[in-house]
Amino acid sequence: MNDNINYKFKYATKDDMELLITYKLASILDYAKDISKEEIDKITNYVKTTIPKQISDYKVIIINNKKVGCLLLEKYEDGILLNEIYIDKKYRRKGIGTNILTNILNNNSKVYLWVYKENYNALNLYKKLGFKIKETSKNRYFMKYDKSCR
Secondary structure (H helix, E strand, O other): OOOOOOOEEEEOOHHHHHHHHHHHHHHHHOOOOOOOHHHHHHHHHHHHHHHHHHHHHEEEEEEOOEEEEEEEEEEEOOEEEEEEEEEOHHHOOOOHHHHHHHHHHHOOOEEEEEEEOOOHHHHHHHHHHOOEEEEEOOOEEEEEEEHHHO
């Protein structure tokens, strides 16, 4: 892992809309198993209507002037919700996500997220960073990081 990862964030604009839709659909459909075409259509419609409403809250992750991922944080109860973190497959396993998550955890006392049960790499990383499973659904875990419990 490289601790000197040179990435930056930029706030997303309408020009990033298609990229964010692609990222969001990939982050769902790569791990949502055994879903019907009808369900895929519903998910696609949901993503295409939700992202334009949240566009100003998204950050695009940039390395060497190339867009390689996105991040969406939202206020949630007594902390923040990591609604989305997506890193392009070519840039995964290089420490980028770990570095971003570590910075988020260092700056927030409580962080929540949903993760697909089949996303083993992310799930293992979240556990390693101190997230605990709070709820379980058919396909996902709802996890919480609480700095006061560390």
